[in-house]
Amino acid sequence: ELKVEQNPLFLSMQEGKNYTIYCNYSTTSDRLYWYRQDPGKSLESLFVLLSNGAVKQEGRLMASLDTKARLSTLHITAAVHDLSATYFCAANAMDSNYQLIWGAGTKLIIKP
Amino acid sequence: NAGVTQTPKFQVLKTGQSMTLQCAQDMNHEYMSWYRQDPGMGLRLIHYSVGAGITDQGEVPNGYNVSRSTTEDFPLRLLSAAPSQTSVYFCASRPRLGSPLHFGNGTRLTVT
Numbered sequence: 001e002l003k004v005e006q007n008p009l010f011l012s013m014q015e016g017k018n019y020t021i022y023c024n025y026s027t028t029s030d031r032l033y034w035y036r037q038d039p040g041k042s043l044e045s046l047f048v049l050l051s052n053g054a055v056k057q058e059g060r061l062m063a064s065l066d067t068k069a070r071l072s073t074l075h076i077t078a079a080v081h082d083l084s085a086t087y088f089c090a091a092n093a094m095d096s097n098y099q100l101i102w103g104a105g106t107k108l109i110i111k112p
Numbered sequence: 113n114a115g116v117t118q119t120p121k122f123q124v125l126k127t128g129q130s131m132t133l134q135c136a137q138d139m140n141h142e143y144m145s146w147y148r149q150d151p152g153m154g155l156r157l158i159h160y161s162v163g164a165g166i167t168d169q170g171e172v173p174n175g176y177n178v179s180r181s182t183t184e185d186f187p188l189r190l191l192s193a194a195p196s197q198t199s200v201y202f203c204a205s206r207p208r209l210g211s212p213l214h215f216g217n218g219t220r221l222t223v224t
Contacts, residue, residue: 009152033212042202043155045212088154097162098209099145099170102154 002027002093006103014111016078021106023072023089032072033090033100034063043088046074079110114138118203118216125193125223133188133219135203143206144186145170145213146178148199155202161186162209193223 003026013019023032034046047056049065049072056063060083062075072089086107090100119134137144145160157170161180175197177189186205190197200220204213 004154031210042215042217043204043213045214048212090155092210097160097168099157099160100155100213102156104152104154 002029002091002096002101004089004091004101004103006087006089006106008106009104010107010109012109012111013079015080018078019076021074021076021087021089021108023074023103025070025072025091025101027070028067028094029070029091030094031092032065034072034074035088035090037086037088037105039086046087076108081110081112084108084110116203116205116214116216118201118219120219121217123219123221125190125221127193127195127223129193131190131193133190133201133203133221135186135188135216136184137186137203137205137214138184139205139207139214140183141205141207141214142183143209143211144180145204146176146186146188147202147204148172148197149202149218150199158188158201190221195223197221198223 005024032049035043037043047063052067054065060077065072086105088105090102093099116137142163146158147155156172159178161167200218202218203216206213
């Protein structure tokens, strides 16, 4: 059974700093997703990672995937206040009709 | 292009009442799903559908029913509301397995 763990669950940081959110998954999955959720809002897709070594970047966010380690990372470079949100990772459960299994989310607060 | 539309946005029920949460999408997506979001637990799949006339259970289906008579609509029925069903409910769709999910704006449900 696929399980997805994120850490940290809460992160408070200063503007201009770099940090990384980690997403571990327990069994083989063919793709890994990252989403963003602002308080009281819906979820927005950020990245889909398909293969080992995949790296995708959008602005100050960069996501990578290591399928051998079953690990994905979301790296934030020179954080700005607008990136404050909750970030979720999710993996495809290949043995369960490709349903998404979600991490608990990382609440990121970036202080000016 | 409206995307995924959920109604209502807020609802308060008394224990034992029934109601239907509406979800409609105008993107001609085959796959639709319902999630509940509870603090610290990520998203948990309730029911999903891979096309009109086809539905299946997710991780937490008890107490909920769904039907998919058209591609566009995927209502979620609460049969007899319980306080444990207090949550935020999201409907999501995607064109095919593996694509990112498109989420509605959510329904905040409180059961007293």
